[in-house]
Amino acid sequence: MSTTYTVRDSATMLRRNLLHIRRYPSLSIMLVAQPILFLLLFVYVFGGTLGAGLPGQEGGGDRSDYLVFITPGILIMTVASVALGTAISTATDMTTGILARFRTMDIARVSVLTGHVLGAVIKTGFAVVIVTAFAFLLGFRSDAGPLGWLGAIGLLILIAFALTWLTVGLGLAADSVETASNTPMFLMLLPFISSAFVPTDAMPTGLRQFAEHQPFTPMIDTLRALVTGAPTDSDLWLAIGWCLLMALLGYLWSRRLFLRVPAK
C-alpha cells in the first residue's frame, strides 16, 4: 500500500517543507547571506591582490578577473550553505514528536526524506539565482552561451542533490539540532582547499595533491568552464561521478538511519 502513495506523500511533505521556508525565512536568509558575504569579502578585501596572482594574463589580473574566477566556487558554497540548513531542519524533525507520528502512519516512509530533499533543491535554486544576480551586480560578465548556462544549472542541481542527501544523513545521525548545525561545516570549509579561491598550483605539494583530488575541485573547475564559456574537459565526468556517488551513499545512509529502529 505504501509504495503506491510514494509520489503523493512526497508531494505532501514537499508542501510542508515549502511552508517551513515561508514561516522561518530567517534561516534561509542567513544561508544565502553567507556566500554573499564571502563574495564581497574576497572580491573587495582580497580581490585586488589575489587577482594579480591569477595565471593566464600578462602581469596577472585585476579585481574583476578575480570576481569571475571565484564566482563558480561561491555558487558551490551557496549549494553547501543551503545543504547545511537541510541538516538543521532534518535534525529538528528528529527531535520533535512529529516524526514518531509519521512513523506510525501508513505512508511511504521515505517521503519524509524526499520532502526535505526536494524542498532543499528548490531552495538551492532560489539561493543560486540570488547569488548569481549579486555577482552580476558586482560586475561579473561571461561569454557563456545558453548551452553553457543550461549545463551549469544542471550541474548545480546535481551537486545540490548530492550534498543534500549527505546532509540529510548528517541531520539524522546528529543527536541534537546543535550537532546538526556543526557537523556539515566541513562542506563550507572544503572549497577553501580547492581551486575555488586560488589556483591549486600555488599550494605546497601535500595540500595541492589533496586540493586536486577532492570532489569540489572538478565540480568547481567544470562549473567555471561552463559559466565562462570555456570548453569542459574530463573534469565534467569526474564531477558528475562524484555527485552520483555522494548522492547514492547519502541516500542509502539516510534511508538506513531513518528506517532503523529508534534506540529508545
Added chain:
Amino acid sequence: MTATNPAIEVAGLTKSYGDHTVLDGVDLTVPEGTVYALLGPNGAGKTTIVNILSTLLTPGAGDIRVAGFDVRREAAGVRASIGLTGQFSAIDELLTGRENLWLMADLAHLDRATTTSAVTEMLERFDLVDAADRRAQTYSGGMKRRLDLAMTLIARPRLIFLDEPTAGLDPRSRRDLWAIVREQVADGVTVLLTTQYLDEADQLADRIGVLDGGRLVAEGTAAELKRRVPGGFVSVQFTDAAGLAAALAAHPDAAADAEALTLQVPNDGSIAGLRRVLDDLDDDMVAGLTVESADLDDVFLALTGHAAVAPVSEGISA
C-alpha cells in the same frame, strides 16, 4: 476482522536492551470498543508497550496482534488502523492548526471534499476555530494537546493509543481531554492509554493493568483492584477533642486529624470489623461517620510495594 476479535492481543511480550530488561512477559487483551489503562510509574515499561503496539519499536519476543494484524509482519495494516498521541507533542509548530490538520488528512489519503469537512469538524470539536490560522508555536499547552489529538483522530482510526495524554495539563484541560476520550469510546473506538494518574485510570478505563518493572502485576476493573487490598478505613468525626483523644487511645493504629476532629481507623470493610470500631465509640461524642474503601493509590502500594507517585501528605497522626 469480526466484531468478536479483540482490538489488541498480546501474549508473552518481552523487550530488552542488552542486559536491561524493559518488558518481562506481558500478556494483555483489549476487546474492541473498550478503554484499557496501563498504570505504572516512570520506567515501568508503559511507553515501550505503546511503541511496540504502534510499530515504532520491534518486540523482543511474543505474539502481538493489533486490529487483527501482526505487528511484525503486517505493520502497514496496523498503521492504517491506529492513531497515536504520545507524551511529546507531535505537531508541526511552524504550521498553523489548520495546516497541521490538512497535513494529516493528506497523509491519510482522504479526498479533497472529505478533508475540507473533516478539518472544519475537528477545529470546531476541539475548540480551535479561533486559533486555526495561528502558528501552533503560539498555542498553550492544552491547545497543543487538543490539536495533537485532533490530528490523531482526523483519519478516524478504530484504535487509538494515548501515552500519558494529560501529563502536564491543568485540571480543566484534563477534564476536557477526558470528555473527548469518552466521546470516542461512545463512537466505538478502542482506546489504550497509559497514565501515572490513578484517578485518570479510574475515570476512563474499563480495565486497568498495573505495570511494574516490565510485568503486569495485576489486572482488572478499578473496583476489582480496590477489593484486592485491605486499604479501607472508617472515618469518624468527633464533637470535641476529648472524644478524639479517647478513641485514639483505643485505636493506636488510627490516624487523627486534631483540627478537623476526625479519626481514620483502618478497616477491612467487613461487618465484624466495623462492629469492633463502633463498639469502642461513645454515642454522644460522634458527629458523623463514613466508611471508605481503598483507592487506587493503596492498590498500587500494596501490589508493587512502592508508591506510584510521590506520596500525598497524610493527616496529622498522633
